[in-house]
Amino acid sequence: MNSFKLTKENAQMLANQYGTPLEVISVRHIEANYRLLQERIPRLKIYYAIKANPATCILQKLKDLGSNFDVASDGEIEKLAGLNISGERMIYANPVKTVRGLKAAQKAGIRRMTFDSKTEVDKIAEYVPNAEVLARVKIDNSDAVVDLNIKFGAERQHIIELLKYAQTKGLKAAGICFHVGSQALSADDYLRAFDVVRNLIDKARQNGIDIKYVDIGGGLPAPALNENADAAEIMAQINKCIEENFADVELWAEPGRYMCASAVNIVTAVIGKQKRSGRDWYYLDDGIYGSFSGKLFDHWDYDIMALKEGEKSVATLAGPSCDSLDIVKSQVLCPQLETGDLLLAVNAGAYSRVSATTFNGFSLPQTVVWKE
Incomplete structure (x- = not known):
């Protein structure tokens, strides 16, 4: 069983057109x-x-x-x-x-x-x-x-x-x-x-x-x-x-x-970064109160990857809210990222955005239908 996965170029195109975060459905x-x-x-x-x-x-x-x-x-x-x-x-x-x-x-x-x-x-x-x-x-x-x-x-x-x-x-x-x-x-x-x-x-x-x-x-x-x-x-x-x-x-x-599940990608962007206890932390414009709510409600471990090449190291991905619970991935291998860089989550279509909230005033991710 295959999974829908956007290319780096297509993810960037959609982000340029619609902004992020995005729920992209095939x-x-x-x-x-x-x-x-x-x-x-x-x-x-x-x-x-x-x-x-x-x-x-x-x-x-x-x-x-x-x-x-x-x-x-x-x-x-x-x-x-x-x-x-x-x-x-x-x-x-x-x-x-x-x-x-x-x-x-x-x-x-x-x-x-x-x-x-x-x-x-x-x-x-x-x-x-x-x-x-x-x-x-x-x-x-x-x-x-x-x-x-x-x-x-x-x-x-x-x-x-x-x-x-x-x-x-x-x-x-x-x-x-x-x-x-x-x-x-x-x-x-x-x-x-x-x-x-x-x-x-x-x-x-x-x-x-x-x-x-x-x-x-x-x-x-x-x-x-x-x-x-x-x-x-x-x-x-x-x-x-x-x-x-x-x-x-x-x-x-x-x-x-x-x-x-396998028909949906989430496109999210880095909005901030810092070192904490010697590790890179990247703050995203989507989190567990948004598209990644399945981490809380569905026991789901999201497959998230940076759309950027480079030497990888262990980092933490955090959501945009002011809640310290809002950690999307506590440990993930990724290259050095900068504000605006994109990440892609695949197999993210089930029990994800459906249980998202507008906690802390953040808008729900926009849904885009992918034109094959």
Whole structure:
């Protein structure tokens, strides 16, 4: 799986035209990631998890490609509705929803959603009667970079009971879903989850519950520093398993990071420099309250490089805010830099600018669509 990467000349051209910092998105690369997933797992119905990066250009490209969408709030539902994406192409995949979100789902025509408790069933039945619901099962996976099962998913021994309860409330108990956690580094976690789900499907049908859908969630990895995750190989193993064991259900997935991380570069510039404790410190016009927020919120180690040649030494990269927490990289090899020199971060499209703030009055980075 390749990554989008601007050349030094193109990064400089964009900086001259728009200033910095910049979030630069390659929609061509979004398309390549989408088509690779389609090719490797042909039966998979793709629901892009827009929380990873809701940039309009990404959503529009995926809409045009025929993708569906995973939403988690009224805000995300309304954003997609504003792009004329119908509720039939959305799944409300937040296991704990707000009343406002459920009302937005009803208005948009969303009829598919997930749950992991009886309380959630009661809410769905009140605001979106006759919805098709998928029970989310907890998958043990402490190896995930972000283990979502700490917060979501019912224990497997309760899934049949929950599906039955949904039926008693007038909902269509139609599926089972899981999420192995973010940035899965091998297919092993998926394969273990498939064993659990296959058993649950059989038990559900023995209890008169017709399971039609299995949603495998997200977790497919993006290229990252110090990791050797082969997304294409993981897909191949997933495909083999579902072809052998799940011919009787429709398969869905909710990729987020996989789809957008490798399609985005961040261009940032040096705004100041000094020596501290014998080491060069370079202060950038973007930091952890901006495009590099994933350092705090997503456990992400950004791959940042200077667009300048020269002998390298260990330096520290700091953001522009007055907070001493605002350290983008505590140790990085780079040449001697001067004010105005550019740096480039690759694989920076997931959970980055989306969780940025205007802390200390700094503006959010401008988004630019790269014209291939």
